[in-house]
Amino acid sequence: MQKRVVFRSRLLPYLLVLPQIAITVIFFFWPSYQAIESSFFIEDAFGFSREWVGLQNYFELFDDPGYLKSFRTTLIFGVSVAFLAMSIALGLAVAANRVVKAATGYRTLLIWPYAVAPALAGVMWYFMMNPSLGIVAYWLRSLGVDWNHYLNGDQALLLVIVAAAWKQISYNFLFFLAGLQSIPKSMLEAAAIDRAGPVRRFWTIVFPLLTPTTFFLLVVNLVYAFFDTFSLIHATTEGGPVDATSVLVFRVYNTGFIGQDYGSSAAQSVILMALVIGMTFVQFRYVERKVQY
């Protein structure tokens, strides 16, 4: 049987993919090209003149201790968000998987945070943690923790990590639950007969079988934390205090729109772009080859 569609006209297939190509070109390729181009120029704040400077914008970035610190902050932020969001989601999924009947209701409840807009999530956490009127800050103080993320950079970072992770838990939960439900019950029963207790069963059977899911989620969570948390940080800490929570995406915005240094901002986005491409590449390569059994 011939499964491929054969078009009579040569033009039609191109016409059919044209809208998709147009969208990709206009909204992805063109801005990317512009960013790459701008990163080679120094432009005045009003866009009247610009001067070709080659790689100078890039060199300056890597000489800037602020930028290098932002790299470090992003790494800490990304890894913490991914770890927190994934481990909590896995715990919840394991619990939900035990009560298969109630799972649908439970699942619906757990999906809600994902539907909350990032900025709103930021504002919500901002209020809860606000040193003067936040309920959580109040509880913390009664526990003897002096919470003030306006002054304490570490606390500010912790706040955005928790807020960002909270947003991502439901997404991870759904994938983990689906992964858990695809593990045949008889396999765990066989392990029980093989004298493995519940904890051992989890670490030697369940967790390894979830590897493809875990790896996929790791990449998704890192991409989310690195590139998709701008509005959340903007609504909560605005990168501060000083630049304690100024992750790379936030810095792109700050340099470009606040500092009006378009060249440097463009160079930063090109670096981010390279990071995304790199991570996507890793994901495709590993999900397809290495992480299977």
Added chain:
Amino acid sequence: MATLSIKSLGKTYPGNVTAVQDVDVEIADGEFIVLVGPSGCGKSTILRMIAGLEAITTGDLHIDGERVNDREPGDRNIAMVFQNYALYPHMSVRKNMEYGLKNEGLPKPEIAKRIEEASRTLRLEEYLDRKPRQLSGGQRQRVAMGRAIVRDPKVFLFDEPLSNLDAKLRTQLRAELKALHHRLGATFIYVTHDQVEAMSLADRIIIMNAGRVEQIGTPMDLYLRPATRFVADFIGSPAMNFIEGTVGEDRRSLAINGTQVLNMGQELPARAGAQVAMGMRPEHLGDAGGADIQVSLQVSFVEQLGADTVVHGNLSGGAQPLAVRLHGVHASEPGSEIALGCGMGHVHLFDTATGARLN
């Protein structure tokens, strides 16, 4: 090696589904027991209660004289082979077999020795480093078996272990399983819905219907003296013929459809006017000459199997189906009639209402 004692065992699943009721059986050390019955009759449920995978609702289970109702599956000294094998897909064949032994904390040399022995027995040596997905169905089945053997359990439990294989492999593995049982001398409890498997493997068969035991006995007990009509119908292929009728006034005849009267030649163990079903196996019908019971078969179609010929049709003058198995090759035209006879010794008489055996 162990004895099992099952006393008034019952299982009710949540939602008030009673899957198993009042099962009583004593299993001797080294016996090969087969649980057989149609799908959904509760075979797996019994096996899973023995394994400890399903809580026992009522009754007691003793292994080697010890009550094990509340023991964890891992502490019952049993091993189980699942229908889908339940191999650990991320582990090599060797790791699959080692898993239980490591959990038991056996020393490494002992583990290596057991794996070597088992893989030799099961001809798995070449495959030890492969993953389950790189094996054929029959090889996976043997790995599942190996995983059970290395544990050296007192009782082996099998839940339809051959049902995912093709017919030829099934026959071959059946023979291997029988040989394995002979060599290990352990107690085997084996679940199947296939009566041929049950007959060829079992020392004793437990035949179940709708959660209850119909009969427990050797394959020949079940074949020669089925205790109920259900057993008579389930065991044997092609299935037993049943002719239903009313016992005559003289208790020596059977009235079929109110019109036809079948002469039985001797007194029936049933009162006059009783509704009974007379069972005769297709292979026990033969030459009419001088037989106790004489019937006539109107042929509708013929199955030529080579060694045998199975002729299907109806009892002449009625709608009751009848089949006969004739030795060798026979040509019978549809529509023709064959005169057949059966000795009283091969007749099984059942109460139509209760299904209980009468003779």
